[in-house]
Amino acid sequence: MMRNGYPEQALDKESVRRPVRVWCDGCYDMVHYGHSNQLRQARAMGDYLIVGVHTDEEISQHKGPPVFTQDERYKMVKAIKWVDEIVPGAPYVTTLETLDKYNCDFCVHGNDITLTVDGKDTYEEVKNAGRYRECQRTQGVSTTDLVGRMLLMTKAHHSMEVTLDYQKHQNNLSKDARGHSPWTGVSQFLQTSQKIMQFASGKEPSPEDTIIYVAGAFDLFHIGHIDFLEKVYSLVEKPYVIVGLHFDQEVNHYKRKNYPIMNIHERTLSVLACRYVAEVVIGAPYSVSADLLDHFKVDIVCHGKTDVLPDRDGSDPYAEPKQRGIFRAVDSGNSLTTDDIVQRIIKNRLEYEARNQKKEAKELAVFEAQQRREHIINGQESK
Structure with missing residues (x-):
């Protein structure tokens, strides 16, 4: 058969490009905006992004104990909007066999280094085969x-x-x-308008969308937040979820102690990277006012099962949406809080201090070796 003056079979071979499949892997422990930015850059290099996530056992062997369990980490990575597929229990050392198994053209990693327990580069094999790409590591967080x-x-x-x-x-x-x-x-970490634009979807709500508003600190964006936002997202057929983030001073006022752990700019990127979130209000007021509801044309206001503290004047911050009959308490089934995560760290303080020290010492040794090599090469070139 002919189509547009050419044999149909030949036209299909020329016009149908095979999708470029990209592989990323890692621990993705305490998933933060640095991880999300790596995955955003990796996804832009191809058409389909597969992310391998290591098990607790492998991470403990090579780096020390993870903060989050493997099931928590799998779900966190899956919720990042640039990820098409995850592979649970991916091997710690990236091999050509793994890339071929998942039909991936190449793997992508940041311009830092990942080492095995004996100090070897985990990407050495794929680098030597020319199936390795590098993206920029996000400064200011790890x-x-x-x-x-x-x-x-x-x-x-x-x-x-x-x-x-x-x-x-x-x-x-x-x-x-x-x-x-x-x-x-x-x-x-230094926030820029470009970085926010890269993370934002840029999607305006359509007339058919139901606009849902939630507010909070969303500090150390974690699996409890993901479960809550996923539940909120599933409330209606066409959700448009807006997250209001409170300023650092506001968070410290109602959470006390030493919160937030992450500042408002870091929390903004963390939330924007979530596939269930369409928009973020940076520095949202603590009380959900009539002006805010009208401005964003909010249909539903949600809050989790955690306690709602009164505003500074003693009023209920959700009085207005309750009066309008659009307030919903949402039970995500996950009671994990940021405080719980901090307690995990404090409980195992010595282990995590040792882990941090060991990891940085290995990296420093590699970095100094690289510098010595470059010095030798530069010295030879100048002769």
């Missing part, structure tokens, strides 16, 4: 950094002074430490 914040737990842990104190604290853990790994060392 699981090591977040664990460090929780171990430190001061009210000013977002400030530069306290960041420097944490670096000194890490140095004091090891007498042999002479510096910091460039990959997991603490640095300040």
Whole structure:
């Protein structure tokens, strides 16, 4: 048969491009916006993104105990909007066999380094085969950094002074430490409008959408938040979920202690990366006002089963949506809180301090070896 003047079979071969399948893998422990940004960049390199997630056993062997269980980590990664498929229990060392098994053209990793328990590059085989691509690591965050914040737990842990104190604290853990790994060392996250645009869907609500509003801190964006947002998303056929994020000072006022762990800019990206969220209101008011409901044309307001503290004037922050009859209490079936995660860290403080120290020491050794190699090569070239 002919189509557009060409044999149909030949036209199909020319016009149908095979989808590019991309592989990423990792621990994805305490999934944060750095992980999401890596996966966003990886997805942009192809048409279909498969993410392999390691088991608790493998992570414990190579890095030390994970904060989250493997089932929690599987669900967190699956909820990131750039992920098409996950592979539970992916091997810690990435091989050509794994890429071929899932029909992936190449794998993508950040421009940091991942090492096995004996200090070998986990991507060495795929790098040598030319099936490795690199993306930019997101500065200012890592699981090591977040664990460090929780171990430190001061009210000013977002400030530069306290960041420097944490670096000194890490140095004091090891007498042999002479510096910091460039990959997991603490640095300040600087938000940009471009980064928000990259994470945002840019999708406007359609007339058929039901606009649902939820508000909170969403600090250390975790599996409890995911379960809640998934439940909210499933309430109606065509949901458009808007998340209102409270400013750091507001969160500290009602949560007390030393919260939030992550600042408003970090929390914004973490929430925007979730596939159940369409939009984020940065610095939303604590009380859900008539102005806010009218401005966003909100149909439903939801809150979880956690206690709702009164506003500063003693009023119910959900009085207006309750009066309009659009308030719903949603039970996600998951009672995990940010405080619970902090307690996991504190309970195993020595283990996590040792894990952080061990990881950074290995990375620092590799980094110094790379610098020595580059120095030798540069010296030879200049002769």
